[in-house]
Amino acid sequence: MVAKLxxxxxxxxxxxxxxxxxxxxxxxxxxxxxxxxxTISKIESLKASHLFFRFAGHKPIFTDVSFELNRGEIISIVxxxxxxxxxxxxxxxxxxxxxxxxxxxxxxxxxxEIDLQNWRNLLGIVPQNIHIFxxxxxxxxxxxxxxxxxxxxxxxxxxxxxxxxxxxxxQGLNTIxxxxxxxxxxxxxxxxxxxxxxxxxxxxxxx
Numbered sequence: 001m002v003a004k005l006x007x008x009x010x011x012x013x014x015x016x017x018x019x020x021x022x023x024x025x026x027x028x029x030x031x032x033x034x035x036x037x038x039t040i041s042k043i044e045s046l047k048a049s050h051l052f053f054r055f056a057g058h059k060p061i062f063t064d065v066s067f068e069l070n071r072g073e074i075i076s077i078v079x080x081x082x083x084x085x086x087x088x089x090x091x092x093x094x095x096x097x098x099x100x101x102x103x104x105x106x107x108x109x110x111x112x113e114i115d116l117q118n119w120r121n122l123l124g125i126v127p128q129n130i131h132i133f134x135x136x137x138x139x140x141x142x143x144x145x146x147x148x149x150x151x152x153x154x155x156x157x158x159x160x161x162x163x164x165x166x167x168x169x170x171q172g173l174n175t176i177x178x179x180x181x182x183x184x185x186x187x188x189x190x191x192x193x194x195x196x197x198x199x200x201x202x203x204x205x206x207x
Contacts, residue, residue, distance in 0.1 A: 010173070016147055025189065028053070033122070034152055036112060036114065036116055037113055037115040037116070038109055039115045039118040040105065040106065040109070040114060040118065041115070042071075042122065043105060043106065044070070044071045044073065044107075045068070045069065045070045045071065045104075045105070045106055045107060046066045046103065046104075046105055047067075047069075047103070047104045047107070048066055048067050048068070048084055048088075048101065048102075048103045049066050049101055049102055049103075049104070050064050050067075050100060050101040050102075051064070051065040051085045051088075051091065051098045051100070051101035051103075052063070052064065052089065052098055052099045052100035052101055052198060053084065053087060053096065053099060053107075054082075054099065054182075057058045059084075061083070061084040061087055062083065062084045062087075065084070065088065065101070066101075069114070089125070092111075092123070093102075093120060093123060093125070093199045094111065094112075094116060094119065094120075097112075132177055132178050133178055134176075134177075134178035135176065135177070136174050136175060136176055136177070137169060137173050137174070137175050137177060137192065138153060138173040138174065140177065141153065141192065144157060153173070154173070160203060162184070162191070165191050172178070
């Protein structure tokens with residue numbers, strides 16, 4: 001009898017945890033509540049100055065990070081694992097806020113003053129873990145913009161120099177990929193994801 005009661009107690013505890021997390025989710029405030037923030041049409045420059053960041057209760061990940069990026073430039077942030085490279089990208093996406101320092105956009109407005117949705121629409125992100133969905137190459141590229149026409153897609157891919165990549169595939173844009181198609185896509189996954197970010201007309205693309 002005691003053993004049975006102990007077994008009943010396990011799912012009850014799991015249910016308590018699940019309900020606690022559910023209520024935490026319900027109480028999350030929308031990210032973009034402030035309608036007074038400004039919008040911009042493109043990013044000409046981005047300047048990060050003296051960024052300091054740490055997670056609550058932990059040692060600082062970095063204490064004085066500065067860099068500048070201008071339109072048309074390519075920069076690399078390199079270093080050992082754990083020094084904050086991914087954290088910097090998440091700060092740029094405004095998932096995290098640095099304790100100190102500032103990020104200026106186009107020389108004047110602080111990143112925190114820009115409308116969140118407007119800002120994220122200008123960013124093209126090539127994640128480390130890329131998800132390929134069952135469908136054609138074209139379907140995967142246009143996933144966020146289903147109204148894109150194949151002719152428009154071809155024009156954009158030509159403009160960005162992706163035609164050799166498309167021609168290397170068995171059926172071009174109609175090549176089926178994912179679990180039901182070409183597997184072990186390898187390096188092509190990153191190429192596909194990068195192409196997708198450019199097709200979306202983003203201003204800054206990063207990985």
